[in-house]
Amino acid sequence: MxxxxxxxxxxxxxxxxxxxxxxxxxxxxxxxxxxxxxxxxxxxxxxxxxxxxxxxxxxxxxxxxxxxxxxxxxxxxxxxxxxxxxxxxxxxxxxxxxxxxxxxxxxxxxxxxxxxxxxxxxxxxxxxxxxxxxxxxxxxxxxxxxxxxxxxxxxxxxxxxxxxxxxxxxxxxxxxxxSCAHPCRYSYALVEEKRPGVYFPVQEDVRGTYIFxxxxxxxxxxxxxxxxxxxxxxxxxxxxxxxxxxxxxxxxxxxxxxxxxxxxxxxxxxxxxxxxxxxxxxxxxxxxxxxxxxxxxxxxxxxxMLYDTIRTNQQYSPVGIVRKHTPLLIEVRNVLQQGDLIEYLGRDLAPSICTAVAMTTENGIPKERANPGDRIILTTSPALENPEINAVLRKKFDQKTT
Incomplete structure (x- = not known):
């Protein structure tokens, strides 16, 4: 839903x-x-x-x-x-x-x-x-x-x-x-029947290849x-x-x-x-x-085709969904930390870019880090103009983000 x-x-x-x-x-x-x-x-x-x-x-x-x-x-x-x-x-x-x-x-x-x-x-x-x-x-x-x-x-x-x-x-x-198990996304290598356990890459790659x-x-x-x-x-x-x-x-x-x-x-x-x-x-x-x-x-x-990995690194992921606009209340979906640069996805093509400068719980308790499932009141700089309920906020993640 x-x-x-x-x-x-x-x-x-x-x-x-x-x-x-x-x-x-x-x-x-x-x-x-x-x-x-x-x-x-x-x-x-x-x-x-x-x-x-x-x-x-x-x-x-x-x-x-x-x-x-x-x-x-x-x-x-x-x-x-x-x-x-x-x-x-x-x-x-x-x-x-x-x-x-x-x-x-x-x-x-x-x-x-x-x-x-x-x-x-x-x-x-x-x-x-x-x-x-x-x-x-x-x-x-x-x-x-x-x-x-x-x-x-x-x-x-x-x-x-x-x-x-x-x-x-x-x-x-x-x-x-x-009930597809999506085997087209599996990594494959070639096996010769008289050499069980010996894998020959379909391409010159020690990890095998995603041939489908x-x-x-x-x-x-x-x-x-x-x-x-x-x-x-x-x-x-x-x-x-x-x-x-x-x-x-x-x-x-x-x-x-x-x-x-x-x-x-x-x-x-x-x-x-x-x-x-x-x-x-x-x-x-x-x-x-x-x-x-x-x-x-x-x-x-x-x-x-994408041969060397099941998927590319997805750098941007949603960090929250707007649940209330005054004050700005979001439901967190990925880790959000004070000081993070975030993008608000509005109706215009260009997202609104801002910084998460403060976060509190609905009871007013300050937080420096919000985890998936948290509901927080978010203060941004600059302040978002007329954020809409059900709109998505996202940020750029790197591979080391936890």
């Missing part, structure tokens, strides 16, 4: 979430039925739409009480379902004929005829496969009357739009039913082109990410779309719109594995 609140705070027009069943992120902090109802109410009060993922690839054993589940989802008031499996799609159309359906990227729509097929089945929106380039997206948009959605940011699987069996074979955990470890998708700089094509929605992957990641990424993409809209109103042709450097500088503070544009221009090369 906290991630949902943060995404909405920073400008998401819609959010998507998973329930306890039938979702491809079984390991995420998913919602109970009551939690979904609360989330729908929260989103709708703020004029934000909410979609529920029902995107596993089902076996018959998974469908025994499925229609009851669908009816319960309808009663939450959600705006639609995100589905990948044709059988689940059919059951949804029969059980909830008025419920909008969005086709998941796992359905692997890679051509205009496939898009036309799903449109004829009743899909309101299609989230295209991640293996498409700009010109392919353009062709599908020209040939299709169905809304199109494109993933623009987040983790990438070494698979066909997320349909991977590596986890199932190596760990017995089925990624297509929500893709950099994260980032199409921030290509947003003007996607707008020009006529894509109806862009999507950010973040259900297994932190609250700080979700808020920071949504904030940058919201600012980018608003910038593009402003340029259009001023008469700038879309093909001439280029996001200024501060957008790139801000997104660079967020990434966990580096960045790739994946198939957007051409098939990705070896440069799209």
């Amino acid at each position: 906290e991630k949902l609140i943060t995404a909405i705070h920073y400008g998401a027009d819609a959010v998507y979430l998973g329930g306890s069943n039938y979702s491809l992120r079984a390991g995420a902090g998913n919602f109970t039925h009551q939690g979904i109802e609360q989330a729908v109410t929260y989103a709708h009060e703020r004029k934000v739409k909410l979609y529920i993922t029902v995107n596993i690839f089902a076996h018959d054993r998974d469908l025994q009480q499925f229609t009851d589940h669908l009816q319960a989802l309808r009663d939450t008031g959600a705006d639609g379902l995100i589905i990948a499996d044709p059988g689940i799609f059919l059951l949804c159309r029969e059980t909830l004929p008025d419920m909008p359906i969005h086709l998941s990227t796992q359905a692997n729509v890679t051509n205009s005829q496939s898009a036309r097929f799903w449109g004829l089945q009743g899909a309101q929106r299609i989230n295209l496969a991640r293996e498409l380039g700009l010109e392919e997206i353009r062709t599908i948009k020209q040939e299709s009357t169905t809304e199109l959605e494109v993933f623009v940011h987040g983790a990438l699987c070494i698979s066909y739009s997320g349909r991977c069996m590596l986890s199932n074979y190596l760990t017995g955990r089925n990624a297509n039913q929500g 470890n893709s950099k994260d998708l980032c199409l921030l700089g290509r947003l003007p082109e996607l707008v020009a094509v006529g894509v109806d929605a862009i999507k950010i992957e973040g259900r297994m990410k932190s609250m700080g990641y979700v808020g920071a990424v949504v904030r940058v993409y919201r600012a980018a779309l608003d910038f593009i809209q402003q340029q259009i109103k001023q008469g700038t042709a879309l093909e001439k719109i280029i996001l200024p450097d501060p957008f790139r500088h801000e997104i660079d503070k967020i990434g966990t594995r580096g960045q790739t544009e994946n198939f957007f221009n051409d098939s990705p090369s070896s440069d799209a």
Whole structure:
């Protein structure tokens, strides 16, 4: 719920979430039925739409009480379902004929005829496969009357739009039913069967190599082109990410779309719109594995992989969430010390930079160090102007920070 609140705070027009069943992120902090109802109410009060993922690839054993589940989802008031499996799609159309359906990227729509097929089945929106380039997206948009959605940011699987069996074979955990163990992020080395225990690096590296470890998708700089094509929605992957990641990424993409809209109103042709450097500088503070544009221009090369580590050093992390603005009360998420330089993530792209000059508990006891979970009254220099509830504060960490 906290991630949902943060995404909405920073400008998401819609959010998507998973329930306890039938979702491809079984390991995420998913919602109970009551939690979904609360989330729908929260989103709708703020004029934000909410979609529920029902995107596993089902076996018959998974469908025994499925229609009851669908009816319960309808009663939450959600705006639609995100589905990948044709059988689940059919059951949804029969059980909830008025419920909008969005086709998941796992359905692997890679051509205009496939898009036309799903449109004829009743899909309101299609989230295209991640293996498409700009010109392919353009062709599908020209040939299709169905809304199109494109993933623009987040983790990438070494698979066909997320349909991977590596986890199932190596760990017995089925990624297509929500239980991926993420073996693509493991470090691998080569073993010859007659030399057990003798490891031969796949590359010349004593630590082995992360041969399946893709950099994260980032199409921030290509947003003007996607707008020009006529894509109806862009999507950010973040259900297994932190609250700080979700808020920071949504904030940058919201600012980018608003910038593009402003340029259009001023008469700038879309093909001439280029996001200024501060957008790139801000997104660079967020990434966990580096960045790739994946198939957007051409098939990705070896440069799209991160071979020597599971992730890059994430220098910036959230230190607090604003819970009250007068006085400034924050809930601490990482160690915050008196004298730390911190950044307040407001609505503008540029964060407000200030110093934590004093901290006290809610009872007025002074503190020089606040730990995760503490609630503190924070004094900054300069003082923050009109800090908003649910806004994020962050700071730059180094590897030695404890």
